[in-house]
Amino acid sequence: MTQSPAPLPPPPQRRHLREAASLTQDQVAERMGVTRETVHAWESGRTTPRGRRREAYAKLLASLTKADMVTNTQEAAPPPQVTVRLNQKPNPGRAVSAPTPTPATRTPAVPVSTPTPVSTHGPAAVSVPVPVPETEPETKSAPLTPAQAFDALYAFCAPALVRQAYLLSGRRELARESVERAFQLAWQRWPEVAVDRDPAGWVRATAYEYALSPWHRFRPRYRHPEPPPADASDRALLDVLLTLPAPYRRTLLLYDGIGLDLPETAAETEASTPAAANRLLNAREAVAARLPELASPAALHRRLAEVASAERLRAAEPATVRVGSERRARFWTRAAIAFTVAIIGATALTVRTAPTRYEPPVPPGETVRGIPPRSAPGTLSQAELDLRAKLRSGILHGPQRLIPLAE
Template sequence: MTGNTQVAQALTGEPTETPPGPPPQDGSAPMPTEAFDALYTGTAPDLAQQAYLLTGRRRLAREAVEYAFHVAWGRWPEVAIDRNPAGWVRAVTYDYALSPWHRFRPAHRHPDPPPDGRRARGLREALLELPPPYRRTLLLYDGLGIGLPETAAETEASTPAAGNRLLHARALLAEHDPDTTEPEVLRARLAELLAAGPTIVLSAPRAVRTGSERRVRLWTRAAVALTALIVAATAFTLATAPTRYEPPLAPGEAVGGVPVLSGSQPLTQQEQQLRDRLHSEPVNGPPRLVPDSR
């Protein structure tokens, strides 16, 4: 049965074979640090190669893996009871590696130099030209052999959507390299790329746990500082804000032809005569008190 036939069966709702989960282990449960170190040691190198195949950048691949395990250690109670902890960490790694924000970082604008070998170089360049959802779906299904329903769940898509992405990705790769038309050949070529990837040096498990704890402390301190700043700003606003509403004074306007009163007005002729008379006569005496009949 060819790979495209299996995808078509999944799209029509027919059951597909899924790889069995890991067998249960007897004995007492390991300590959280031991379980985390075992998960990191067993999955981090492969995840680094997968992230490199998705991005073509060694530094970004290492950063994505260590970020995923930082998050995993910070949320270890949730990860520890997950039915597939490796898949949980892989999903976070892929999300970080394929984030569109990395294109604005000067160090990650261009991929690393291609590997030796014309065939490997052509396939990797063709992979990097695929849209990120297609690239991720193709790597999960054909590169890692994960079932289509599980691939759809990890990529947060419906099974038909994941199947269509897979078929389109295969068609685009076949345009660049006709040898990858057969799914079996494509899977073998992807396995070769994953196995022949560059050496990516990762931090030790203890260093990753320490970095995760330091990250949590920094975020906690930042949250406390931001909360204190908001409280101080709120208290300052309450202390300086007015306690009652004071409406602003409206500017003067001419109402019904009446001129605006703004300052002293010019004296009329009668008012000027009265002013001159007051200035010319004595300050005290009957003339100032008794009105003149003139």
């Protein structure tokens, strides 16, 4: 029979148990043998551990649950009783105080004051409950401004994203540029990114898309390869990664490098779950064929982290990224306004200078053949001369010329 996986508490309770035990994500990651980003993904509910890691994580949370239950039991215990005997001479060298609470209760020491005696007839023992003040509510911190929230996200994601982009592209400068462009776009769309379910995943997907863009090969600054890593093993692994197709390389980095689950890897690479699984298996086979010592996923995960950490890749300051994003947004806004004004001006000029009616163009002259040329008039004959003289002599001036003559 198939053994059912170990049960895990809900993601919010996982973080609560860790914080109740005063443990950081780095400490939990060291115990589990994973990275801090993996623990963060487990606590946020984006991924779920599998196999032995799931069992070890369930045992750790179970131990933290027991410790938290003991702490709650101690906090819910009744207040300590202090027995004060009346009519007894006080010992100046001994002060009456309440028992010091254990560190698990996390309550401050409470001074005990001797109550006013009710009766002085004979020695008597009175149990006086020591009031333990309730813990003061934590002061709610002011909400972060958009710039502060962006800087916090940048400080958390940028260093790791630069190393991941270097594994994808094999270029240090392109890795820095990819992360910077991704965060610039995130700052431009901050209202959308701030309410996203996974802002870090949004920025990571944008940086990966920019780093894997095929148009970088046409840029002059990226036509020549960069110097490879100094270590021979690191250089061999990077060469194998760069020979893989871009979708295979991205799937391998997301699953074996970062530790995302297979459905989340498929969603981020915009592929189906079976397609993502096939890409992962083919990428692992290609790496194992050239580097047999990395056939194990755990060894591959460790080597990817070592290769990425070997390079000193530093991201820009968050303030610089925000200023660059604002400058880029202003530039493109002004360019769009100028282009729109140019189109409007050209349209207005066309309307102003266009003719209101159609005038067909005059066709060019053509030579007409078959018609005899026009001869010049010659001298008049005698009959024509007589006729002309008669017409000229018979012309009348004034109204009379309009009246026909009787024959």
